Amino acid sequence: PRLVRVAAAQLGPIAREESRAAVVERLLAMLHKAHSFGAQLVVYPEMALTTFFPRWVFDDVDDADAFCETSMPNPDVQPLFDEAKRLGIGFYLGYGELTQEEGRKKRFNTSILVGADGSIIGKYRKVHLPGRKDADPTGCAGNFEKRYYEVGNLGFPVFRAFDGVMGMAICNDRRWPETYRAMSLQGAELIMLGYNTGTVKRTMVGNAQVQEPAHLSSFHNHLVMQAGAYQNCCWVVGVAKAGMEEGVEFMGGSCIIAPTGDIVAQAVTTADEVIVADCDLDLSLHNRRTTFNFEVNRQIQTYGIITAQ
Numbered sequence: 001p002r003l004v005r006v007a008a009a010q011l012g013p014i015a016r017e018e019s020r021a022a023v024v025e026r027l028l029a030m031l032h033k034a035h036s037f038g039a040q041l042v043v044y045p046e047m048a049l050t051t052f053f054p055r056w057v058f059d060d061v062d063d064a065d066a067f068c069e070t071s072m073p074n075p076d077v078q079p080l081f082d083e084a085k086r087l088g089i090g091f092y093l094g095y096g097e098l099t100q101e102e103g104r105k106k107r108f109n110t111s112i113l114v115g116a117d118g119s120i121i122g123k124y125r126k127v128h129l130p131g132r133k134d135a136d137p138t139g140c141a142g143n144f145e146k147r148y149y150e151v152g153n154l155g156f157p158v159f160r161a162f163d164g165v166m167g168m169a170i171c172n173d174r175r176w177p178e179t180y181r182a183m184s185l186q187g188a189e190l191i192m193l194g195y196n197t198g199t200v201k202r203t204m205v206g207n208a209q210v211q212e213p214a215h216l217s218s219f220h221n222h223l224v225m226q227a228g229a230y231q232n233c234c235w236v237v238g239v240a241k242a243g244m245e246e247g248v249e250f251m252g253g254s255c256i257i258a259p260t261g262d263i264v265a266q267a268v269t270t271a272d273e274v275i276v277a278d279c280d281l282d283l284s285l286h287n288r289r290t291t292f293n294f295e296v297n298r299q300i301q302t303y304g305i306i307t308a309q
């Protein structure tokens with residue numbers, strides 16, 4: 001069996017004023033914990049270096065730049081790259097990316113996959129941006145990613161690493177079946193993703209704010225990742241930024257899910273917490289050859305509507 005021991009390194013809250021250096025210290029502490037568990041790959045959350053700033057509406061959109069990285073690695077995160085390389089551990093890191101493309105400034109909600117040798121194997125930019133672009137007079141919205149980030153323009157790439165085929169996604173991406181399918185069609189055997197997800201979802205019904213039943217946020221979090229794993233014969237590692245962050249309660253529930261859809265490891269706190277599991281990448285082969293034999297059982301001539309509208 002092709003075993004990869006994977007750690008999910010869930011983060012507790014990051015305060016607005018918390019320095020990147022202080023956050024990197026927390027990431028290093030979890031790296032060492034994962035190392036003590038024998039992990040070869042550590043998955044950190046989405047936007048793991050700063051507070052989740054898209055919870056706010058900045059009148060000047062460029063105020064978002066302060067929460068983004070202009071290079072990767074950079075002096076703030078270099079200690080993480082160096083220590084991971086020294087320990088021979090690879091990692092997934094989510095962060096806000098500030099870059100120049102096509103002659104203009106762009107921000108992306110980005111993740112990288114770093115190999116055991118400290119090199120960046122691949123990069124992904126979040127495709128499914130939730131939330132709003134402009135302020136919400138009803139006060140229901142808690143997410144303004146469309147205001148600050150561009151839609152990811154790198155597609156859904158997969159990368160040969162850790163003795164298998166690895167894929168990356170970010171937060172809202174996990175709610176869309178296309179995310180997993182796009183990567184499993186390329187042979188992805190393990191999809192890693194970080195998330196920052198509020199525990200309370202409010203919507204307007206008439207002119208009243210209605211709160212979604214509390215159990216649904218946790219139920220939906222695992223539902224979409226377990227379905228994605230099972231329907232696409234891959235491992236899914238979902239890692240939260242959790243806890244009360246700048247007045248907003250983020251859910252925990254970080255987990256490692258097998259290609260069967262079983263949750264094999266799950267965080268139990270909403271703080272910095274490391275969970276670990278041995279992921280047998282060959283576990284996906286049985287279903288890929290039977291129930292989910294894509295070549296034999298999928299009828300793509302019938303699916304055109306999925307990309308046609």
Ligand code: ING
Nearest residue numbers: 130143171172195196197198201
């Ligand atoms: N956050 C949330 C997520 O998709 C959300 C937004 C919450 C959408 C609850 C639907 C329901 O998990 C991010 N950052 O995508």
